[in-house]
Amino acid sequence: xxxxxxxxxxxxxxxxxxxxxxxxxxxxxxxxxxxxxxxxxxxxxxxxxxxxxxxxxxxxxxxxxxxxxxxxxxxxxxxxxxxxxxxxxxxxxxxxxxxxxxxxxxxxxxxxxxxxxxxxxxxxxxxxxxxxxxxxxxxxxxxxxxxxxxxxxxxxxxxxxxxxxxxxxxxxxxxxxxxxxxxxxxxxxxxxxxxxxxxxxxxxxxxxxxxxxxxxxxxxxxxxxxxxxxxxxxxxxxxxxxxxxxxxxxxxxxxxxxxxxxxxxxxxxxxxxxxxxxxxxxxxxxxxxxxxxxxxxxxxxxxxxxxxxxxxxxxxxxxxxxxxxxxxxxxxxxxxxxxxxxxxxxxxxxxxxxxxxxxxxxxxxxxxxxxxxxxxxxxxxxxxxxxxxxxxxxxxxxxxxxxxxxxxxxxxxxxxxxxxxxxxxxxxxxxxxxxxxxxxxxxxxxxxxxxxxxxxxxxxxxxxxxxxxxxxxxxxxxxxxxxxxxxxxxxxxxxx
Amino acid sequence: xxxxxxxxxxxxxxxxxxxxxxxxxxxxxxxxxxxxxxxxxxxxxxxxxxxxxxxxxxxxxxxxxxxxxxxxxxxxxxxxxxxxxxxxxxxxxxxxxxxxxxxxxxxxxxxxxxxxxxxxxxxxxxxxxxxxxxxxxxxxxxxxxxxxxxxxxxxxxxxxxxxxxxxxxxxxxxxxxxxxxxxxxxxxxxxxxxxxxxxxxxxxxxxxxxxxxxxxxxxxxxxxxxxxxxxxxxxxxxxxxxxxxxxxxxxxxxxxxxxxxxxxxxxxxxxxxxxxxxxxxxxxxxxxxxxxxxxx
Numbered sequence: 001x002x003x004x005x006x007x008x009x010x011x012x013x014x015x016x017x018x019x020x021x022x023x024x025x026x027x028x029x030x031x032x033x034x035x036x037x038x039x040x041x042x043x044x045x046x047x048x049x050x051x052x053x054x055x056x057x058x059x060x061x062x063x064x065x066x067x068x069x070x071x072x073x074x075x076x077x078x079x080x081x082x083x084x085x086x087x088x089x090x091x092x093x094x095x096x097x098x099x100x101x102x103x104x105x106x107x108x109x110x111x112x113x114x115x116x117x118x119x120x121x122x123x124x125x126x127x128x129x130x131x132x133x134x135x136x137x138x139x140x141x142x143x144x145x146x147x148x149x150x151x152x153x154x155x156x157x158x159x160x161x162x163x164x165x166x167x168x169x170x171x172x173x174x175x176x177x178x179x180x181x182x183x184x185x186x187x188x189x190x191x192x193x194x195x196x197x198x199x200x201x202x203x204x205x206x207x208x209x210x211x212x213x214x215x216x217x218x219x220x221x222x223x224x225x226x227x228x229x230x231x232x233x234x235x236x237x238x239x240x241x242x243x244x245x246x247x248x249x250x251x252x253x254x255x256x257x258x259x260x261x262x263x264x265x266x267x268x269x270x271x272x273x274x275x276x277x278x279x280x281x282x283x284x285x286x287x288x289x290x291x292x293x294x295x296x297x298x299x300x301x302x303x304x305x306x307x308x309x310x311x312x313x314x315x316x317x318x319x320x321x322x323x324x325x326x327x328x329x330x331x332x333x334x335x336x337x338x339x340x341x342x343x344x345x346x347x348x349x350x351x352x353x354x355x356x357x358x359x360x361x362x363x364x365x366x367x368x369x370x371x372x373x374x375x376x377x378x379x380x381x382x383x384x385x386x387x388x389x390x391x392x393x394x395x396x397x398x399x400x401x402x403x404x405x406x407x408x409x410x411x412x413x414x415x416x417x418x419x420x421x422x423x424x425x426x427x428x429x430x431x432x433x434x435x436x437x438x439x440x441x442x443x444x445x446x447x448x449x450x451x452x453x454x455x456x457x458x459x460x461x462x463x464x465x466x467x468x469x470x471x472x473x474x475x476x477x478x479x480x481x482x483x484x485x486x487x488x489x490x491x492x493x494x495x496x
Numbered sequence: 497x498x499x500x501x502x503x504x505x506x507x508x509x510x511x512x513x514x515x516x517x518x519x520x521x522x523x524x525x526x527x528x529x530x531x532x533x534x535x536x537x538x539x540x541x542x543x544x545x546x547x548x549x550x551x552x553x554x555x556x557x558x559x560x561x562x563x564x565x566x567x568x569x570x571x572x573x574x575x576x577x578x579x580x581x582x583x584x585x586x587x588x589x590x591x592x593x594x595x596x597x598x599x600x601x602x603x604x605x606x607x608x609x610x611x612x613x614x615x616x617x618x619x620x621x622x623x624x625x626x627x628x629x630x631x632x633x634x635x636x637x638x639x640x641x642x643x644x645x646x647x648x649x650x651x652x653x654x655x656x657x658x659x660x661x662x663x664x665x666x667x668x669x670x671x672x673x674x675x676x677x678x679x680x681x682x683x684x685x686x687x688x689x690x691x692x693x694x695x696x697x698x699x700x701x702x703x704x705x706x707x708x709x710x711x712x713x714x715x716x717x718x719x720x721x722x723x724x725x726x727x728x729x730x731x732x733x734x735x736x737x738x739x740x741x742x743x744x745x746x747x748x749x750x751x752x753x754x755x756x757x758x759x760x761x762x763x764x765x766x767x768x769x770x771x772x773x774x775x776x777x778x779x780x781x782x783x784x785x786x787x788x789x790x791x792x
Contacts, residue, residue, distance in 0.1 A: 194603075196604075199602075199603045199604065203599075203601070203602055203603075203679075205678060205679040205680060206596045206599060206602050206679055209592040209593070209595065209596050209679070209683075210592070210593060210596055210608065212588075212589045212592070213589050213592070213593040213612075213648065213653075216589065216644075216647055216648055217611070217612065217615060217648070219628065219633070219644075220615075220625070220628075220644075220645055220648075221615040221619060221620075222615075223628055223632075224619070224620035224621075224624040224625040224627075224628040225618075225619065225620040225624070226620070226624070227620050227621075227623070227624020227625075227627055227628065228620050228621065228624060230623065230624060230627075241627065241631060284515075285515070285516065285519060288511075288512040288515060288516050289516065291508065291509075291512055292509075292512055292513065292516065297513065297516070300520065301516040301517065301519065301520040303775060303778060304520035304521075304523050304524045305519055305520055305523045306778065306781075307523055307524060307527070307771065307774065308523055308526075310704065310708075310770050310771065310774050311527075311708070311767050311770065311771070312707075312708035312709070312710060312726045312766075312767070313708070313710070314708075314710050314726045314727075314729050314730045314733070314763075314766075315530075315726075315729075315763055315766070315767050317730070317733060318530060318729075318733065318759065318760070318763045319526040319529070319530065321733065322529060322530070322533065322756075322760070323526070323529070327542075328541055328542060328756070330529060362522070362523065365519070365523070366523070367785060370781075370782050370785045370786065371785055371786075374785070374786040393502055393504035393505065394502075394504055394505050394508045395504055395508060419617075426711075427711065431730075434734075447622070450621065450622045450623060451622060453623065454622055454623050454626050454715070455714070455715070461623050461627070464621075464622070464623045465621055465623045465624060467621075468620070468621020468622055468623055468624070469620075469621055471621065472618055472619055472620070472621055475617070475618075476617055476618045479617045480617075
């Protein structure tokens with residue numbers, strides 16, 4: 001607070017009006033107004049000089065009819081699509097996502113503010129929400145202006161102009177931001193909190209330690225997320241990755257009509273079987289190991305069953321191939337030695353669901369056993385002693401002590417596995433089946449489908465990205481729902 | 497306390513010992529099969545098929561491999577390079593990150609943890625990831641694209657944080673701070689010395705991942721000079737299958753190159769180190785899985 005005079009003028013922000021500080025009311029009003037201005041009636045971008053623009057973009061006549069004089073903030077993509085202006089697609093896609101995020105933050109702030117939610121640190125979390133809302137508003141408006149400038153520059157015609165709506169939202173959001181900062185400063189002093197800059201000054205060593213990690217996750221995980229844009233394009237080599245025509249949801253429509261059902265069915269069904277059968281066997285064997293008293297036997301059997309976990313899936317391929325090969329595979333050698341007919345595994349799809357399931361369990365049983373053994377070892381030994389004194393036999397002990405104690409672990413593992421039900425075991429499937437198209441009907445999962453496109457069909461990368469995005473989004477929704485369910489039942493077990 | 501074994505205990509023991517023995521055998525037989533096949537004469541395999549115990553024992557397959565070992569030695573060398581570098585860098589980055597997000601006084605530790613964790617529940621998918629490295633960064637054919645993508649994983653970071661929280665009590669770091677120690681000092685002098693088991697566990701998880709990887713070679717290698725060992729083996733298997741199919745389709749005599757037993761010998765050579773080390777380091781994996789399981 002630099003000047004007392006100024007502070008006095010601003011003190012009005014802290015006055016209570018109808019149960020809230022005036023400053024909060026102001027920012028709430030800003031949020032509400034910007035949400036209203038994001039509704040479809042308010043155009044954010046005006047198309048001027050339409051004729052020149054259309055000729056420059058070489059829009060076909062039937063598409064011209066679809067073009068409008070102005071566009072709300074989240075529908076610029078429709079312009080891009082009708083004008084087949086690929087290069088602007090990514091930009092407007094980012095705008096769309098930002099617009100959705102902005103709307104979300106406004107509404108979140110409105111709900112928080114009107115519902116009078118107070119966190120542990122007074123109104124700090126409310127101000128945090130307000131700050132986020134204002135910052136996103138400012139970002140969105142500035143980006144809208146940049147979008148207009150970028151597009152004009154790309155097309156070479158001054159065809160796009162941000163409307164007054166953009167400036168209004170920008171100005172009121174800047175105002176709201178200033179108000180929030182003022183409120184926040186007082187509240188922070190109250191709770192001995194500080195903002196990013198002060199934290200940066202205080203703990204710069206910690207930030208420095210995170211730099212490599214930051215770079216890693218940015219390159220490996222966050223920047224590729226921008227690439228989901230390819231899912232909405234029809235890739236061609238002439239226009240390249242970023243300028244290929246934007247085609248909206250066509251890739252998804254094609255996927256639905258072609259392979260999506262089969263891929264989803266395979267992915268989900270295999271996972272369900274893996275989860276049920278895998279967990280069941282892991283529990284059974286973990287109980288066996290925990291009950292065995294001969295030390296060397298316990299150790300050896302556990303070591304041997306853990307062994308498959310350590311070999312690569314290429315070795316699994318060697319094993320599977322040598323077992324099931326037609327001419328000299330082990331199985332067929334046995335079968336012919338017993339006077340039977342050779343079995344043509346590699347040309348008969350019906351065997352493979354069983355084989356794949358078997359080898360998945362084979363490879364994972366040691367790992368799962370360790371998880372359950374850890375829980376069994378954590379069970380209070382007194383429970384068993386008491387049961388023995390009461391005359392319970394070993395089956396009863398397992399039924400009434402071990403299994404109930406394993407239940408939480410089991411449920412948690414089960415729920416997390418359900419969250420990952422859209423994720424296929426790519427290496428398992430690819431190494432066991434490879435490019436054997438005969439078996440695809442029962443062995444093709446989303447991951448193998450996407451991999452094949454990435455490796456062999458560069459022209460279909462839009463389709464492959466669409467399949468990957470579908471998988472990611474559904475997987476994400478599943479995890480969120482699962483976590484929500486876990487959280488409601490037992491907060492301790494929630495992931496986040 | 498000695499309690500007499502009732503009949504149910506005996507029945508249970510019979511079931512448990514039998515099934516455990518059976519399970520162990522099922523898990524280990526495929527490896528014996530590979531091992532025995534690699535010592536079997538190729539002609540015997542072709543005429544009589546594979547068997548579990550080697551017949552006509554010979555080391556000719558291994559001799560064939562080591563007659564012209566440049567390729568496999570190069571793949572070995574590359575894999576050791578990837579494993580060494582990746583494990584070292586990854587371990588360093590994971591430990592530093594885990595240290596930072598375990599600091600209670602760090603305001604943004606929960607935000608950072610969430611950003612790291614988030615990558616395991618949502619991603620752009622394989623193709624954007626692949627294009628990021630191959631087109632945007634132009635790393636196709638480079639060794640960087642092979643070791644860089646596997647340096648860290650959310651699971652390992654969170655596991656390491658659990659190790660740090662479990663082995664360094666807050667009181668110790670607090671008193672060190674009062675004595676004027678900075679974060680670098682605390683990290684190097686207090687955390688690192690007691691983090692041995694954690695480092696061993698995470699390091700082994702990383703090393704195993706690198707040793708067994710073939711996927712990144714299949715995506716990013718443009719020629720065999722950057723191949724990982726497992727991909728070298730994979731290519732060998734595929735190439736010989738393709739040769740066999742071609743010669744069958746064209747009705748020509750089967751080109752036996754490389755032979756079945758050579759392929760198996762190659763598999764043994766590629767997996768040998770892992771299985772030889774495994775019994776000694778198993779306990780670290782068990783501790784890692786246990787710690788991870790407890791925290792979820």
